[in-house]
Amino acid sequence: MNPLLVFRPEGIYCPAGDFYIDPWKPVHKAVITHAHADHSRGGMKAYLAHHDSIPVMRHRLGSDIKVQGAGYGEVIRINDVEVSLHPAGHIIGSAQVRVARHDEVWVVSGDYKTGPDHSCAPFEPVRCHHFITESTFGLPVFKWKPQEEVFDEINRWWSQTQAEGKTALILAYSLGKAQRILQSVDSTIGPVFTHGAVENVNQVLRQAKHTLKPTTRITRETNSDELKGALVIAPPSALGTSWTKRLGDFSSAVASGWMQVRGMRRRRNADRGFVLSDHADWPGLNEAIEATGAEHIHVTHGYTGIFSNWLKEKGYNATVVETEYGGEEDDEPTKTDEV
């Protein structure tokens, strides 16, 4: 019997259902794990995605895309294949794609994290035979602290920056981490302002009836005095551009899993680095894989070679799959729409 999913130059393909999952080349039918730019690309004739991914997809890919929505756990039949979406805990609307036929079950993780996040549904392990996992942080040095501790650090930095009469600029990608930070920081400290790229996403989500804390868009008219003591959320690409001139005197911080490594903190040239990721850490990846009960693990973007060797040593049948997905921060579209 042919395998249920195969790896093609266009992306992950299901021959029996004749559809792709997160393809990177234009195809006729694409099931999308989440709305980040490297997983949800333009040019597909038809899309299937979680209801909560659709508003952002329309915003980014065009309002005229043809897209079918589904809820978590809802089973959709395509030929003799069952397709269903399950929470991946990565960002709002993010899903693992379960594909089943007869007794064979495959799960495509997309991007996922196992820790909590106030802005999206928590990761749910799904039993399967074949698990296609990401490995962005597939090295044993990546171990996340509980997010409460990280937000305590962020709150302390914000308060301290405020006490110095400066603006606290935190860099986080505009879909997902920006909202996670917004919903989790202590907003009694001060007001929260946003870069246009972040505010556009916030607007889309609010229109789709998601509750987000209040934010104010920074425009050319914004007076830098208003921003003193405020928290500003902007995409990573904003640092080092002339846009930051609008902020007056500021302290900058990057929120990313890469901040675990000192050298990478240095490279970012921000004043602070907070270890906050929307991808699974090392223990998270290992636990998630174990919980699937799968024997066959296909490792995509990240430390694929090292991580699959580790899995092999643990007794899995693990292989590396070349994809065109990015890593943390590569999720951001390269051009941020500055307003």
Place this chain on the structure above:
Amino acid sequence: MKAFARLFVALDQTTKTNARLAALRSFFEEADKKDAIWCIALLTHRRPKRPVKTPLLHEWAAEAAEIPLWLFEETYHVVGDLAETISLILPEAEKREEKTLNERMLELISLGKKEEADKKAYITSTWSHLSRQECFVFNKLITGGFRMGVSARNLTRALAAHTGQDVNVIAHRLMGDWRPETTTFEALIESEAVDADAGKPYPFYLAYPLEDKPSVLGAPGDWIIEDKWDGIRGQIIRRNGELFVWSRGEELVTDKYPEYSSFLTSVSDGTVIDGEIICHDGKAPLHFGVLQKRIGRKTVSRKLLEEAPVKLIAYDLLEYQGKDLREIPQHDRRALLENVVEQANDSCLLISPVVNLPDWAQLEAYRAKARDRNSEGLMLKRRSASYKVGRKRGDWWKWKIEPLVIDAVLIYAMRGHGRRANLYTDYTFAVWKGKELVPFTKAYSGLTDKEFQRVDAFIKKNTIDRFGPVRSVNPELVFEIAFEGIRASNRHKSGVALRFPRISRWREDKPAHEANTFQDLIRMLEAYG
């Protein structure tokens, strides 16, 4: 050790010089003086001998983290820093234990003599009692490489501010062969006069690269112009009947260059000379590659002394008859230096010849031929200049020759370390030999972060094969590689070795087949090797 670990965090959390200086000052204000002297020692690379071999640390850390050794190694390769890798990979400590920096250092010193099993017990137990941050610092105490992003200049400034002394006095105090085990903060930093240690060198004055046209410097007559010799900058100290040879890297290298022992009789007491340690056949300086045979050797065989004879080319006179000359003008120091060299009449002590040409155009033509003289270009020193501390603009300029360049094709890539651990940034380059690509060099720096990201994306999409951490990629991208020199080498498969190769630009305008050939490389070897 908490205060020291806190200093480390503070230094690590900011990129701004003023904040770093403030963190150092507040450390010196709070810290016990015994800890303060250790801090200065560590920041100036005066670490006691490593008490444990690093491969053992790899093993013990992998064991404590319950991962296989190969996974530890792969991870270390990505993180790029052993101390950090260990601190991140170990499980979180359950109990904490507080000791001063001085206590830790003394423990580590005594550890050196112990049996391996005792070393392991001490280190693994300490690991399990430290926070991640302290664990990182503790590992750094063992492995060294304690930079903490503090330049000697900034440490000097912080100590100057802390003690209210002049920056140059502090810089001078910090030089030389002092050890934290045997000196005190009071003696080194706070005593009335600068420590009367006979071997204490002066801080080196370093030239700035000249980027403008030399005509901005005025008339050539205002400048003393010499070749920039391609050896190792050194300082010869003849005091109290003894001789000390310091390299610019603040390393005492007296024993490595026995040729210089003749200075004990040829040069009078109370003399300090700044010059170039260089191989020389009596007629002309030799290629840097010859000196390389001597670097890193503690003892020198007779054969090596014959093959790679060393002399000193004198540039400057810093002390004469026991008097510090650094404040008198360059021109006058040079006159005295010429006297000293002449009176010494020592075949090992040469003077750096002055290049007397009337205009910049002729000097430029002379500079262009520097490679033929085994020189790196020209040095321009203002006649009225004092001898300053560290790298300063204005009075000393190095006017180097243009590097050699060759266009090469990227064929292998490896992930970078540390700063660039998530990108493929370590490349191997090749040139054409017929239809075949012959790898000849690696080159690291030289691209912007944006360019690295683009090349990284190309590599991931164009991988042909993987060998461990290395990927071979479709030979499509062409880069210009700049280098300072080339010589024949049988340790390299291509038969050539480049000096300081780096990427000078990405030739996006060139298709791979237009890259240079192996023949071009050999021609360069014949011309400049």
